[in-house]
Amino acid sequence: MQSPVVTQPPLLKVTELCWSVGNTTILQNIAFAIKPGQFVGLLGPNGAGKSSLLRCLYRYSKPGSGEVSFAGQNIWQLSADEYAKQVSVVLQETPSQFNLSLYDVVSLGLTPHKSLFSSTTKADKQIILQAIEQVGLSHHCKQSFDSLSGGEKQRALIARSIVQGPKLLIMDEPTSHLDIKYQIQLMELAKSLNVTVLASFHDLNLAASMCDELLVIKQGKLVATGTPEQVITEKMLSDVFGVCAEVSAHPQSEQLKKVIPRITYFYGYQGGSANAKK
Amino acid sequence: MQKNNYAAVIVTLFFGFTSIFIALSFGAAPSKFIDVYHSLIGQGHDPFIERIIWQLRMPRTLLAFLAGSGLAIAGLILQTVTRNPLADPYLFGISSGASFGVVCFMTITGISAGISMSAAAFVGSLFTMLLLVFIAGRASRGQVETMLLAGVALSFLFSAFTSLLLYFSDPQAITAILFWTLGSFARAQWATLWLPALVILSCTAIMMSFRRQLNAMLLGDESAVTLGIPVQRFRLLMLILSSLITAVLVAMCGGIGFVGLMIPHIVRFFVSQGTPSGLMMTALAGGIFMVWVDVLSRILLTNQELPIGVITSAIGSIFFLSLLYFRKRES
Numbered sequence: 001m002q003s004p005v006v007t008q009p010p011l012l013k014v015t016e017l018c019w020s021v022g023n024t025t026i027l028q029n030i031a032f033a034i035k036p037g038q039f040v041g042l043l044g045p046n047g048a049g050k051s052s053l054l055r056c057l058y059r060y061s062k063p064g065s066g067e068v069s070f071a072g073q074n075i076w077q078l079s080a081d082e083y084a085k086q087v088s089v090v091l092q093e094t095p096s097q098f099n100l101s102l103y104d105v106v107s108l109g110l111t112p113h114k115s116l117f118s119s120t121t122k123a124d125k126q127i128i129l130q131a132i133e134q135v136g137l138s139h140h141c142k143q144s145f146d147s148l149s150g151g152e153k154q155r156a157l158i159a160r161s162i163v164q165g166p167k168l169l170i171m172d173e174p175t176s177h178l179d180i181k182y183q184i185q186l187m188e189l190a191k192s193l194n195v196t197v198l199a200s201f202h203d204l205n206l207a208a209s210m211c212d213e214l215l216v217i218k219q220g221k222l223v224a225t226g227t228p229e230q231v232i233t234e235k236m237l238s239d240v241f242g243v244c245a246e247v248s249a250h251p252q253s254e255q256l257k258k259v260i261p262r263i264t265y266f267y268g269y270q271g272g273s274a275n276a277k278k
Numbered sequence: 279m280q281k282n283n284y285a286a287v288i289v290t291l292f293f294g295f296t297s298i299f300i301a302l303s304f305g306a307a308p309s310k311f312i313d314v315y316h317s318l319i320g321q322g323h324d325p326f327i328e329r330i331i332w333q334l335r336m337p338r339t340l341l342a343f344l345a346g347s348g349l350a351i352a353g354l355i356l357q358t359v360t361r362n363p364l365a366d367p368y369l370f371g372i373s374s375g376a377s378f379g380v381v382c383f384m385t386i387t388g389i390s391a392g393i394s395m396s397a398a399a400f401v402g403s404l405f406t407m408l409l410l411v412f413i414a415g416r417a418s419r420g421q422v423e424t425m426l427l428a429g430v431a432l433s434f435l436f437s438a439f440t441s442l443l444l445y446f447s448d449p450q451a452i453t454a455i456l457f458w459t460l461g462s463f464a465r466a467q468w469a470t471l472w473l474p475a476l477v478i479l480s481c482t483a484i485m486m487s488f489r490r491q492l493n494a495m496l497l498g499d500e501s502a503v504t505l506g507i508p509v510q511r512f513r514l515l516m517l518i519l520s521s522l523i524t525a526v527l528v529a530m531c532g533g534i535g536f537v538g539l540m541i542p543h544i545v546r547f548f549v550s551q552g553t554p555s556g557l558m559m560t561a562l563a564g565g566i567f568m569v570w571v572d573v574l575s576r577i578l579l580t581n582q583e584l585p586i587g588v589i590t591s592a593i594g595s596i597f598f599l600s601l602l603y604f605r606k607r608e609s
């Protein structure tokens with residue numbers, strides 16, 4: 001996917017990012033870069049600041065200090081529309097009560113591309129229908145968004161972001177509350193889009209198998225970055241997540257020609273944490 | 279899918295014209311459809327009937343239609359930007375502001391009739407709207423909650439002032455104020471019709487041009503931001519649009535409850551508001567509904583007019599109760 005020799009300029013670059021609410025510091029000196037085409041996973045325990053970090057990246061929160069740049073430009077110097085044309089976001093929030101159809105929700109992806117009085121053209125409709133087909137929901141097209149299942153809703157939101165035509169797709173825990181089958185399906189769908197992806201994950205095994213690179217944050221600080229093989233270690237799992245676990249190679253590693261770490265957790269934390277270690 | 283929607287809009291439009299036509303033939307003076315037809319094409323046989331139809335019923339029916347569409351659109355806008363199905367054009371205290379303006383005006387000047395009353399109502403509701411925009415504009419997070427709570431608080435505040443002033447003023451003022459709480463189209467005339475027409479048409483046009491942004495607000499504030507929408511400013515703009523519509527209508531025909539709340543919900547049963555035709559249907563349905571309510575108000579009692587607000591509130595409450603009943607049976 002990436003050329004091994006030439007180092008490409010990063011698509012998204014975060015430097016010395018700090019963000020706080022009142023006197024509480026949420027994010028501290030975060031710095032990383034994402035190269036075009038990478039699939040990057042963001043990991044961290046609850047309350048570590050994953051969502052806060054992503055919010056700073058999709059312009060919902062303005063960082064206190066530090067800079068986020070997209071393709072070499074500070075994202076706060078771009079107009080909201082311009083940024084939305086290049087970066088799309090899939091969140092947990094879903095509309096309710098107002099019977100928008102699946103088609104309507106997906107077509108909202110056109111919003112940043114359309115001037116005020118322009119109508120939806122035939123070509124636009126084609127793009128919308130294609131995106132719906134790509135996520136496999138063509139037969140639900142006219143159905144109301146509310147009546148879809150959790151997995152279908154998330155896929156519909158991905159279709160919306162396909163219509164948005166982004167270079168970078170940001171996803172904030174898109175797979176929580178989903179059955180394992182849909183978790184895998186959704187992530188493989190995101191991977192198949194051939195755009196750069198930054199997603200936060202709950203399931204460490206899923207992250208390890210899907211991502212080219214992982215970022216781990218703990219209490220608002222970036223504590224580890226690298227390939228899954230470098231990042232997913234028994235020491236990291238105990239330091240950051242406070243669990244005892246064994247890391248081995250996933251059986252599919254050889255077939256896929258890359259090392260996929262597999263985590264096996266140990267149990268028995270009630271009787272003192274030492275017991276958990278075999 | 280799209281073609282069906284446009285067909286539905288055309289059918290509704292046709293139904294709207296027919297409703298206005300039929301409405302013109304109802305009233306205290308006896309007239310037939312054929313009289314209406316003749317008056318409309320300028321060949322009326324009876325100049326008396328022709329004058330009634332052109333000078334009294336026509337502006338009145340048109341104002342009813344405008345009021346219905348305006349309130350439905352204002353309700354739709356507010357329900358969408360607050361993501362609250364119970365939002366209503368009067369929820370934010372605009373009609374209490376109007377009543378307060380009228381009562382203040384009457385207490386200070388002693389005048390209790392004429393166009394200056396409408397002007398006082400307009401000033402009162404604009405004042406409420408500015409206060410609300412000021413409060414909502416200062417809120418950085420949780421703007422929706424601030425808007426809703428501040429609106430309800432303002433509404434109670436102005437009602438309290440109104441009651442206080444009424445308590446010390448003469449009984450005649452109380453009858454006059456009833457007009458602003460119950461609504462009526464009796465004051466409709468050609469000379470003043472341009473104002474609501476202009477405000478409602480332009481606000482609706484602006485709303486239609488922002489329809490994608492408006493619907494994107496339903497996805498939630500964060501998602502709307504990621505679609506490139508300046509959420510806080512956009513919500514204020516929409517609040518101003520719907521308040522302007524409501525303020526003009528309150529000044530012209532008083533407070534007419536339930537229409538702004540109910541019509542968007544009824545239309546949503548059939549068409550999604552995600553399409554331009556869904557928005558047009560909301561405006562048309564509101565207009566048609568109000569034309570018929572006005573007809574009812576004129577014919578239910580002989581030689582007497584029922585206040586519009588009484589009929590819409592009665593129909594509205596029955597509608598909501600039956601909705602609750604059927605929803606319960608469904609689940």
